[in-house]
Structure formats: C-alpha cells, structure tokens
Amino acid sequence: MGIDYSDAAALLDDLFTEAEVAFQTQLPLQIDPSIEKIADTLFASSTQSYREALLGCALARLLDQSINIRYPYVNQGMYAFNGRTLDEKVVNPFLHDRLIPSSKGPYLASFRRSVKFTPETGGGLRDKEGYTAFLAYLEALENADVATARSLAIYLLFRFVKLRDASTIPLSRISRLSLDQFGILLDKLLQVPSGGLLPVLLTVAILRTIKSYFGLTWDVQWQDINVADKASGVGGDVTVMQGDVMILAVEVTERPIEKARVVSTFNTKIVRHAIADYLFIYANSLPTEEAKAAARTYFSQGHEVNFLQVGDWIIHNLGTIGAKGRGIFIQEILALLDTRKVPATVKVAWNDIVRQIVGP
DNA sequence: AAGTGTTTTCGCGAGCGCCA
DNA sequence: TGGCGCTCGCGAAAACACTT
Structure with missing residues (x-):
C-alpha cells in the first residue's frame, strides 16, 4: 500500500x-x-x-x-x-x-x-x-x-x-570590477566549501556570458549536483547544446581528478553519448599525472578530452570580452546565486567576499 | 524467455565545521 | 585539536518497462 x-x-x-x-x-x-x-x-x-x-x-x-x-x-x-x-x-x-x-x-x-x-x-x-x-x-x-x-x-x-x-538572504549587488578584483573574487570564491557547487555555477556563468556576448544560439544547461546523471542521460555537469548538437560537455570537480575518474567518465559518458568534446574543469587541485596520461591516450584515439583550471579560464575570458562582457558575467553569476538551490552559507560567503573587495 | 534500457530505492564514504 | 554529527556527491542494486 x-x-x-x-x-x-x-x-x-x-x-x-x-x-x-x-x-x-x-x-x-x-x-x-x-x-x-x-x-x-x-x-x-x-x-x-x-x-x-x-x-x-x-x-x-x-x-x-x-x-x-x-x-x-x-x-x-x-x-x-x-x-x-x-x-x-x-x-x-x-x-x-x-x-x-x-x-x-x-x-x-x-x-x-x-x-x-x-x-x-x-x-x-x-x-x-x-x-x-x-x-x-x-x-x-x-x-x-x-x-x-x-x-x-x-x-x-x-x-x-x-x-x-525570518531568513531571506539578499545578495550583495556589484556593478563592475577590475580584472584584478575579479581575480581576487574568483580566488576567494573557490576557497569556499560549497560541495562543488560554486565551480559549477562559475562555469555556467562564463559560458552563458560568452553566449550572450557573441550572440550565440547556445543553450547552456546544468543539472543539480545530486541527480544521478547516468539515469538522466546527460553527458556532464554542464552541457552546451546548439539545437540537437552537443557542442561541449563539462565535468566540474573540486576534488583532484584521478585516472579512475577519467576512465569511468570516458566509458559511461563520452562513449555512451558519443560526445565529441569533453572538458574537465577543476578548482584547486591539479589533475594527477596518470589522469592526464589517460586523457592523452583517449586523445590519440580521436577523442577531445582536456583539462582547465576554472579560475584561470574565466579570467582569460573576462579579459577578452571587455567591460561589457564582464558586466554580463556579474549579472549571470548573481542570477545563478539568487536561487533556492544555493545554500545560505554560500550566499553569505559571497556577501563577505564582495564586502572585502569593494569595501574600504 | 531473454535481453536491454530506465526508474526507484537506499546508503556509502569523504570532508566540513562545530564543540569540547 | 581531535572527535563526531551533518552534508554532499555519487552510484549500486532492485524493480520495472519495453523489445526482440
């Protein structure tokens, strides 16, 4: 019953x-x-x-x-x-x-x-x-x-x-930051323990910024971290679609990327969904040598499997797209943070960091 | 009946942070 | 400063659905 x-x-x-x-x-x-x-x-x-x-x-x-x-x-x-x-x-x-x-x-x-x-x-x-x-x-x-x-x-x-x-947490709004300030912001955000959430949000925000800035017809999707992604049939934590074509699948991780992670992702996702371009985004710790070696093997077999540090990647993009693009990025990340999925501790951490950067 | 794919059910293990 | 409860990411196993 x-x-x-x-x-x-x-x-x-x-x-x-x-x-x-x-x-x-x-x-x-x-x-x-x-x-x-x-x-x-x-x-x-x-x-x-x-x-x-x-x-x-x-x-x-x-x-x-x-x-x-x-x-x-x-x-x-x-x-x-x-x-x-x-x-x-x-x-x-x-x-x-x-x-x-x-x-x-x-x-x-x-x-x-x-x-x-x-x-x-x-x-x-x-x-x-x-x-x-x-x-x-x-x-x-x-x-x-x-x-x-x-x-x-x-x-x-x-x-x-x-x-x-009694407990709504308003986010500190910011309008513009210099590249240096962005560097500090990203660095500090990535120190915040968020169970992998912040790197994902930052990744989504920069991809959406690029989409918007260049007027692309991308659809940047991301899924709740706790969803078993095998069942939901998506390729990665973040996927970029154009129509029915998956342009990019991104796996975002806080923990060091080990060989086992690369191998299992390759078998369960890259092969199964025939993903052409797969990107591992990491936050603080570098992928291991064995992980990189595994990726090189797959690369030589014709699969694009690459690694990027999220902070560097975002800074370089922000430098390229200029002040207007950086404004878009701020709007995107605020929109992502300002949802029910984001724990209060993360919002409070954001507010603290913003205060440190723009404050006296 | 057997094979294949999807959904449901349940919990492991690691890491964070509070507290003594 | 180490123990331990709380969180979170991830996935195994079972149940179910649908073909062949």
Whole structure:
C-alpha cells in the first residue's frame, strides 16, 4: 500500500495555502499551547531534519491512517511507509520551491539506514532536545483524530512560513570590477566549501556570458549536483547544446581528478553519448599525472578530452570580452546565486567576499 | 524467455565545521 | 585539536518497462 505522491503534493499545497493565509492575516491558529512550545524547540533547532521529516510524517498520517509514521522505510513492516521517497518526491521539492530554508533531504542528512522514529534513535543525534520535541509532535499526530491532525499539519506549515519570513538572504549587488578584483573574487570564491557547487555555477556563468556576448544560439544547461546523471542521460555537469548538437560537455570537480575518474567518465559518458568534446574543469587541485596520461591516450584515439583550471579560464575570458562582457558575467553569476538551490552559507560567503573587495 | 534500457530505492564514504 | 554529527556527491542494486 504505497502513497500516491501526486495526492500528497496536492494535499500539501492545500494545507500550505491555509497556513499562508493565516500568517498573512495575522489570524492566530487554534492550537494547544504545549504544541506551540514543542514547535518552538523544533524550529529553534540547528538541525533542519527533524522538522522536515515531521512534515512528511504528518502528510502520511493524513493520507493513510493505517500507516505507522514511526517506520519510514517500507521494509520495516506492513504498516511502514516510504518516508524517504515521500520526502524526496514531495516534501523537499516543496520546501525548496517555496523558498523555505531546508536541507537537501533529512533521510540523507541526519536520519540514515532504516531509521525508526523511536527514543533509541536519539542516541546518535547531536540535538537531543530537538529530537525529543520531534517525537512529542509525532505522538500528538498519532493520538489526534483526522481533523486535529490536519490542524497540527497546518500549524507546522505556519511555522515554516514564519521561518522563511525570518531568513531571506539578499545578495550583495556589484556593478563592475577590475580584472584584478575579479581575480581576487574568483580566488576567494573557490576557497569556499560549497560541495562543488560554486565551480559549477562559475562555469555556467562564463559560458552563458560568452553566449550572450557573441550572440550565440547556445543553450547552456546544468543539472543539480545530486541527480544521478547516468539515469538522466546527460553527458556532464554542464552541457552546451546548439539545437540537437552537443557542442561541449563539462565535468566540474573540486576534488583532484584521478585516472579512475577519467576512465569511468570516458566509458559511461563520452562513449555512451558519443560526445565529441569533453572538458574537465577543476578548482584547486591539479589533475594527477596518470589522469592526464589517460586523457592523452583517449586523445590519440580521436577523442577531445582536456583539462582547465576554472579560475584561470574565466579570467582569460573576462579579459577578452571587455567591460561589457564582464558586466554580463556579474549579472549571470548573481542570477545563478539568487536561487533556492544555493545554500545560505554560500550566499553569505559571497556577501563577505564582495564586502572585502569593494569595501574600504 | 531473454535481453536491454530506465526508474526507484537506499546508503556509502569523504570532508566540513562545530564543540569540547 | 581531535572527535563526531551533518552534508554532499555519487552510484549500486532492485524493480520495472519495453523489445526482440
């Protein structure tokens, strides 16, 4: 007995609308004061996972009363449910779509390996107090009748709206920078630990700048880092398409490029998708000699497999395309940073770096 | 039935950063 | 300064779909 994910998404939308209206009209929701206290703890916690997972449990509770919402993996018994997939399909995309601060998924972040939402699980978690509050809210959901459970879910969403309202991070805007300043900016940005995100965004930004500056009909696409790219059928982290022709496929990486990486990329992507031109972009550490040797072998067999350092590459391009092009680049990178996918820490880091460069 | 390709499900391992 | 919880990138295995 699985959950219909489109039903779940529709229900979530309905509940959220109610919560948003309540927030905007300042109408206080009818809720038990003890629940309010629990929510206070839950939303003060630095661990986002508890409240996110709770939202999934609340949905499951409303969708199917036979579900045991403490068992979020299907192999945990006949009344278990697929909490992780529900989160990845419905809850987490929802939170990101609505610009609500949230993790990339509680079932990868904190809760792992067939977790059960029982007191014992709290042993290995950092924020015990937050987890206790989570369990308390779960219990309230379990004991509530359908109408009460619904109002509990709405109140939870109401708190998410409050959370969002308190935490939008505006980006520092800049209009122009000298090449030297760009050099510093890139250097510092690439020091920021972003799990590989910033090098990808910078790569996309410069490619789009080139496209726009030269009036090319390119389509520069990039995909979410956590997507299994094998299944989605794309050639690389970033691809440049012209019509149906793939002009360039780019693999962007923060970690050193090893031979194994080159070989596996060649086998699973370059050959499979018949990619003519493949570019490895690296941030800080140089590719190993063996990796380069492997690339030379493929090159001699007729495949274009090359390496570039992202910072140098961008600086040289910015130097070529002049002030107008550099202005475009700033707009492009700001547009990319100013989306829900970019973690707050990265945005804050951007603001800090910009302040250092243009500040006193 | 067997082969081939795609989607779903679940979690590993490494690295970051907080905290003592 | 080292331990450990939290994140993230990546991919293996299972399930499913679709041909041959």
